[in-house]
Amino acid sequence: MSDPQIEGAGAPGTVDGHPVLRGSDLADVPLAWPVTSTRVLAEGHVATFAEDEVRTPDGGTMHREYLRHPGAVGIIALDDAARAVLVRQYRHPVRHRLTEPPAGLLDHAGEDPLVAAQRELAEEVGLAAGRWDVLVDLFSTPGIISEGIRVFLARDLSPAARPDGFTAEGEEADMDTVWASLDDLLAAVLDGRLHNPTLVTGVLAAGVARRDGYASLRPGDAPWPARASLAEAGLLPG
Missing domain, CATH: 3.90.79.10 (Nucleoside Triphosphate Pyrophosphohydrolase)
Incomplete structure (x- = not known):
């Protein structure tokens, strides 16, 4: 791979064709892929262990196990x-x-x-x-x-x-x-x-x-x- 080249001084620019984020663009974005089903695997005193079936952007599905936590x-x-x-x-x-x-x-x-x-x-x-x-x-x-x-x-x-x-x-x-x-x-x-x-x-x-x-x-x-x-x-x- 060649050395990264930053283009567009003073503008957002790219490095090897990938965008360089600056200012307010440098932020996580709330996003929720569609959940087609949810199964609670266990209920705890603090957290709930769940499994979701999730529709992916390409039309497929995936299963993800995770803990729901109050923060x-x-x-x-x-x-x-x-x-x-x-x-x-x-x-x-x-x-x-x-x-x-x-x-x-x-x-x-x-x-x-x-x-x-x-x-x-x-x-x-x-x-x-x-x-x-x-x-x-x-x-x-x-x-x-x-x-x-x-x-x-x-x-x-x-x-x-x-x-x-x-x-x-x-x-x-x-x-x-x-x-x-x-x-x-x-x-x-x-x-x-x-x-x-x-x-x-x-x-x-x-x-x-x-x-x-x-x-x-x-x-x-x-x-x-x-x-x-x-x-x-x-x-x-x-």
Whole structure:
């Protein structure tokens, strides 16, 4: 293959005949191929395991098994010294105790993601934040699960009481709280020592956003179009 040639300086251009995306064109697009049948294979406490028969654009069909998941929020909470508060939690499917940011499910129909993040920060580490921004939105594993995650940046931290009725159970009962500098977290992620996807994505996003003093981030209550598209597809609670 010859060296790629970029054509059309100042225009969208191509590389070896393939388009170069820029600006608003660089975006994922909601799209749903027709589902001709659905079979629920198992109902879990959090997720539903389903199999869809899907009509492909060429007129054929394919079968895809996947987990319907309510989604989640995560929080990179930084103090004035750029240290993040974290928890260490056992995760049975991967047989690891992972270092993670405070996080939680969006399993209540219609729950506002920012409100959920504020609750989780108080529940898991006993903190509130005076400033909330959106770091990044992602699909955790889009080939097998419909989980969408919004990762927030929380700053101006202060102590907060645990919400009434909160009781740590299961893995959460064995969690502990730790702190780490953003620089040390970035190094640990790039060295392959940390694996939680919410932490990895959030830390890398925070490292990039820090370059302009977080001025480019969206506000904490910014729209979440990808989650809205999941709701339209019937993949969220209620």
